[in-house]
């Protein structure tokens with residue numbers, strides 16, 4: 001029976017899932033979050049349990065599109081002027097991670113983590129009484145031309161080698177499946193094993209409540225400093241609440257983990273990759289699956305709260321003001337692809353993905369001390385990978401053999 005108290009710092013989807021899993025396995029857990037961060041992506045992401053997303057963003061097919069995307073001021077990728085010099089080390093690692101060997105290794109590691117998460121998700125959501133939040137909607141990667149599809153083919157071959165099932169469909173079948181789409185698409189790739197949640201915020205709230213009901217303590221504060229010693233860890237707070245002492249601390253603060261990690265003197269290149277979306281309450285169109293407009297860097301998903309259209313990647317750090325024209329640009333394109341789309345009743349949002357240059361989350365102990373562990377850096381698939389991440393962390397803390405190899409996610413890979 002574990003006796004140490006564990007502090008979980010950050011109550012996004014990774015933090016709440018880890019807190020519950022640790023408590024469920026007998027740990028004394030305190031979860032800490034100021035709960036005032038509108039840019040936390042766990043609140044308003046696209047809601048996909050995207051188990052087939054195993055390809056790193058850094059890959060040949062993405063690098064091929066980068067110049068075109070960067071040249072378009074309203075395109076899906078941008079680096080804010082004044083931020084380029086800060087992000088050069090991250091970009092260098094990103095380019096290095098795009099070699100064939102790394103891409104294969106990352107795909108294998110993410111396939112294992114996603115599969116583990118898929119296996120655990122059902123019982124986790126059942127425990128939280130949200131089994132009915134999962135919709136087996138499927139996803140369609142859309143292509144406007146034969147050329148676009150052939151550029152995507154190497155990626156599908158990697159997925160196939162890692163056990164992902166999919167089917168290429170032609171224009172006529174696409175029309176039957178998604179009658180609301182304009183007839184500009186050459187075809188699509190269908191992934192049946194792609195689930196959507198009714199709304200990511202509902203899932204986050206339900207898992208937070210599940211943890212609390214199971215005995216997870218909660219402190220509504222922002223952690224200022226994490227001071228490890230041989231006996232444990234001392235945490236101080238920004239709001240001036242008295243510091244607390246725990247046995248171990250787990251940092252799950254998403255993109256904001258960088259601040260705490262830097263203060264610990266560790267070197268983990270997690271970067272804020274901003275994404276934008278618009279949620280439309282009465283869109284006047286209905287889609288059946290998640291629609292992925294890969295060439296344009298955005299997706300459309302039907303959630304309970306409305307039709308959500310978003311994506312994009314903007315590098316501007318944690319603090320720069322949102323540029324909602326990025327959300328508008330995606331919406332305008334969506335209006336072309338979904339004729340009949342009405343946008344009157346809509347809200348725009350910006351969230352900071354915690355992104356690693358090699359697209360692998362960081363799961364494991366800090367290099368400086370075994371009393372601090374990390375679980376952040378899930379980039380585009382944190383909702384999907386939360387159950388597997390929580391299991392890996394729990395296994396590490398219990399000294400239990402994990403069902404998958406955690407080595408590819410080691411924080412030490414950057415040293």
Ligand SMILES: Cc1cc2nc3c(=O)[nH]c(=O)nc-3n(C[C@H](O)[C@H](O)[C@H](O)COP(=O)(O)OP(=O)(O)OC[C@H]3O[C@@H](n4cnc5c(N)ncnc54)[C@H](O)[C@@H]3O)c2cc1C
Nearest residue numbers: 010012013014042045046047048223254275381382383384
């Ligand atoms: C537009 C968009 C669409 C996406 N779509 C999907 C999708 O469909 N499927 C999917 O799987 N993933 C998706 N993602 C990615 C996913 O949302 C993220 O990977 C995931 O939410 C990261 O969760 P997290 O818990 O690590 O971080 P966060 O959600 O950022 O949570 C971190 C928490 O830490 C807290 N915190 C920060 N600093 C401190 C501190 N010092 N002390 C205490 N607490 C602190 C914050 O308040 C916050 O609550 C999407 C992301 C974006 C931006």
